[in-house]
Amino acid sequence: MSQAPAPSDAPSNARRLLRQTLTIARRDFVATVFTPTFLLFLFAPLIMLSFGAVGGLGAQSVAQGADEKERIVALAPPASIAALRATDERLRSIFPRDEQPPQLLVRPAPPAPALHARALFDTRETDTAAVLYGPFERPQILYGPMGARASRYLAALAEATLRTERSGGPAALSRPTLSPVARTTTSLGGRNASAFFSVFGIFFLTLLLAGQAVGTMAEERSNKVIEVLAAAVPLESVFLGKLLGMFGVAVLFVLFWGTLVSQVGSLAPAGLGAALSQLSPAIGLPTFVTLFFAYFTMSYMLLGAVFLGVGAQASTMREIQMLSLPITIVQVAMFGWAAAGAGQPDSWTAIAAQVFPLSSPYAMAARAAQSPVLWPHLAALAWQALWVAIVITVAARAFRRGVLQSGTAKFRWPWQKAL
Amino acid sequence: MNEALAISASGLVKRFGERRVVDGIDIAVPRGAVYGVLGPNGAGKTTTLRMLLGIIEPNAGERTLLGYRRPREASDRVGYLPEERGLYPAMKAREAIAFLGALRGLDWRIGRKRADVLLERAGLAHAADSKIRKLSKGMAQLVQLLGSVVHEPELLVLDEPFSGLDPVNQENLERLILAERDRGATILFSTHVMAHAERLCDRLTIIAGGRARFEGTVADARGTLPMRAHYVPHQEGPGIAALLPADAVRQADGWRFTVPEGGAEETLKRLIDAGHGISGLSIERPGLHDAFVRIVGGEEMSA
Numbered sequence: 275m276s277q278a279p280a281p282s283d284a285p286s287n288a289r290r291l292l293r294q295t296l297t298i299a300r301r302d303f304v305a306t307v308f309t310p311t312f313l314l315f316l317f318a319p320l321i322m323l324s325f326g327a328v329g330g331l332g333a334q335s336v337a338q339g340a341d342e343k344e345r346i347v348a349l350a351p352p353a354s355i356a357a358l359r360a361t362d363e364r365l366r367s368i369f370p371r372d373e374q375p376p377q378l379l380v381r382p383a384p385p386a387p388a389l390h391a392r393a394l395f396d397t398r399e400t401d402t403a404a405v406l407y408g409p410f411e412r413p414q415i416l417y418g419p420m421g422a423r424a425s426r427y428l429a430a431l432a433e434a435t436l437r438t439e440r441s442g443g444p445a446a447l448s449r450p451t452l453s454p455v456a457r458t459t460t461s462l463g464g465r466n467a468s469a470f471f472s473v474f475g476i477f478f479l480t481l482l483l484a485g486q487a488v489g490t491m492a493e494e495r496s497n498k499v500i501e502v503l504a505a506a507v508p509l510e511s512v513f514l515g516k517l518l519g520m521f522g523v524a525v526l527f528v529l530f531w532g533t534l535v536s537q538v539g540s541l542a543p544a545g546l547g548a549a550l551s552q553l554s555p556a557i558g559l560p561t562f563v564t565l566f567f568a569y570f571t572m573s574y575m576l577l578g579a580v581f582l583g584v585g586a587q588a589s590t591m592r593e594i595q596m597l598s599l600p601i602t603i604v605q606v607a608m609f610g611w612a613a614a615g616a617g618q619p620d621s622w623t624a625i626a627a628q629v630f631p632l633s634s635p636y637a638m639a640a641r642a643a644q645s646p647v648l649w650p651h652l653a654a655l656a657w658q659a660l661w662v663a664i665v666i667t668v669a670a671r672a673f674r675r676g677v678l679q680s681g682t683a684k685f686r687w688p689w690q691k692a693l
Numbered sequence: 694m695n696e697a698l699a700i701s702a703s704g705l706v707k708r709f710g711e712r713r714v715v716d717g718i719d720i721a722v723p724r725g726a727v728y729g730v731l732g733p734n735g736a737g738k739t740t741t742l743r744m745l746l747g748i749i750e751p752n753a754g755e756r757t758l759l760g761y762r763r764p765r766e767a768s769d770r771v772g773y774l775p776e777e778r779g780l781y782p783a784m785k786a787r788e789a790i791a792f793l794g795a796l797r798g799l800d801w802r803i804g805r806k807r808a809d810v811l812l813e814r815a816g817l818a819h820a821a822d823s824k825i826r827k828l829s830k831g832m833a834q835l836v837q838l839l840g841s842v843v844h845e846p847e848l849l850v851l852d853e854p855f856s857g858l859d860p861v862n863q864e865n866l867e868r869l870i871l872a873e874r875d876r877g878a879t880i881l882f883s884t885h886v887m888a889h890a891e892r893l894c895d896r897l898t899i900i901a902g903g904r905a906r907f908e909g910t911v912a913d914a915r916g917t918l919p920m921r922a923h924y925v926p927h928q929e930g931p932g933i934a935a936l937l938p939a940d941a942v943r944q945a946d947g948w949r950f951t952v953p954e955g956g957a958e959e960t961l962k963r964l965i966d967a968g969h970g971i972s973g974l975s976i977e978r979p980g981l982h983d984a985f986v987r988i989v990g991g992e993e994m995s996a
Contacts, residue, residue, distance in 0.1 A: 497781065
């Protein structure tokens with residue numbers, strides 16, 4: 275009794291598995307990307323952004339219109355007008371542009387300043403936020419409904435002008451030296467911001483993209499391609515291949531928008547640039563970016579594998595639609611858990627979230643922001659990859675039993691010899 | 694198990710729930726042969742083929758595919774057309790064939806080139822750039838069939854390949870099967886249409902109720918039935934029935950009866966002596982169809 279063909283050895287077996295997986299992945303990627311629907315998917319954020327932009331512009335123009343017409347008025351003795359203007363200019367320079375007090379109008383004090391001041395609130399051309407009159411030792415300040423802050427500014431202005439006059443001129447009494455100092459360690463605020471950013475970023479991307487995996491096996495089941503696939507390729511390869519194909523689509527999506535947003539700053543939501551510049555992950559930015567991507571991959575693969583496996587059991591589109599709610603809830607729960615521990619990476623909540631496979635990518639990304647130690651990440655990535663393999667194996671077995679009605683061949687490690 | 698066999702299996706059993714769909718089937722397919730698995734609907738043909746290919750695992754029994762006891766390890770050298778046909782509707786015919794080849798380890802580029810040749814040969818050159826969903830069902834089936842041979846497999850397994858094809862395409866398929874055999878491939882196919890099996894098969898096995906009822910050549914199967922005679926008398930007469938064997942049946946174009954064990958001479962002599970004469974006479978083996986009906990029907994009755 276001899277074997278006619280030489281049994282394949284372990285490396286070529288592994289190579290074949292890889293090749294089969296990539297064939298499936300390629301098919302799924304191509305089938306997803308080269309369709310008109312994909313463009314809709316790719317540009318979906320544009321819809322969101324354009325709505326946001328339109329709303330933002332509207333609100334901005336309304337606010338700007340009001341801002342520009344708002345005034346504060348000082349009815350000052352003619353001798354003090356120059357000093358008052360100079361002081362206003364000096365004090366105003368401390369405020370950032372958006373937060374400056376309304377423009378100051380300085381008028382010589384009329385004979386009956388109280389009445390005149392009161393009348394200023396009723397003019398039609400401008401909105402008067404606050405009016406100052408009377409001597410600077412006892413300034414009288416009237417303010418309208420939005421003028422509380424402006425009134426305090428006018429009080430400070432009167433005080434400062436008076437001090438300038440009393441001290442004999444606008445020359446500065448003190449001579450400050452301003453020297454910038456950079457922290458050598460990351461700030462607590464920056465670390466916390468990074469931690470939350472990473473948890474939220476991974477969650478957001480996964481929520482947008484991993485849910486797609488739930489319906490991918492439905493295609494093969496409905497058009498009966500599954501039998502051809504199952505005959506030619508191990509189901510594990512089919513599952514992993516489909517997952518990789520969908521992940522490829524997700525990466526394309528992220529790269530497209532990442533490139534666009536980084537090149538065209540105006541597309542980014544307002545304040546994103548400022549928020550990003552505040553990120554100071556404890557582990558260092560380049561490593562953090564690498565880990566962020568690695569954990570996004572793992573989070574996608576893990577949740578995607580679970581969804582794919584569960585979705586593969588569903589026999590109709592209706593069942594798949596019903597599954598989307600529990601899936602979203604699972605994701606939000608994982609996000610909430612990881613976010614709860616994001617501030618304290620060594621608390622029990624955080625450690626549990628780091629160990630539990632589904633929440634581990636979120637929680638470990640937060641940890642990268644909080645702690646500079648590298649080895650737990652290598653361990654976590656290996657741990658998560660192991661779970662991806664476990665989930666895919668279990669999903670493939672369940673599919674074989676439930677859908678193909680087959681038993682499972684005896685387990686064999688990939689490096690064991692054939693026969 | 695030996696080198697001369699492309700497939701061997703013994704004692705294959707498959708249960709779905711309580712039902713034993715396949716109940717101890719043995720099979721031995723010689724290399725280079727065209728081998729038929731025949732049986733009525735629901736006999737367990739598809740399940741048997743799936744087990745042989747390793748798509749599903751048997752509950753009991755052993756099988757060897759191209760020398761591998763784990764059939765999946767030979768998957769790159771096997772082509773398979775499942776009973777439930779299925780292709781991705783959005784794929785073009787050429788891509789679909791190349792994809793099926795790629796699943797079995799064929800390079801995409803080579804697959805596309807061969808796809809063009811195969812489509813041309815099948816008279817479908819115009820469909821190479823058509824999406825599957827635009828093709829008729831029969832055309833899509835041909836495309837899938839071409840996809841199952843594009844990697845030039847050593848073993849080709851076809852599950853009910855003729856169903857759904859028009860007579861012209863059935864002819865084409867028969868030619869394709871014979872061409873694959875001439876290339877050196879072993880072909881295993883299932884059918885419940887005897888005409889194809891009769892023309893194509895070197896050997897066949899007949900399955901009914903999850904068991905093999907017969908294994909052998911087409912001639913062996915036909916040999917399980919005695920010769921049948923068709924006799925047209927020159928001179929009809931009332932006493933003719935008494936001279937013929939007991940099972941003789943009168944039909945519009947003459948009499949039909951089973952040739953008795955000793956041969957037909959005795960009967961014919963009696964007929965000639967009685968003056969009925971012979972206008973027409975033919976003696977031949979019944980077709981595979983009759984053999985099949987008897988083997989399956991008889992077993993079912995005894996079962």
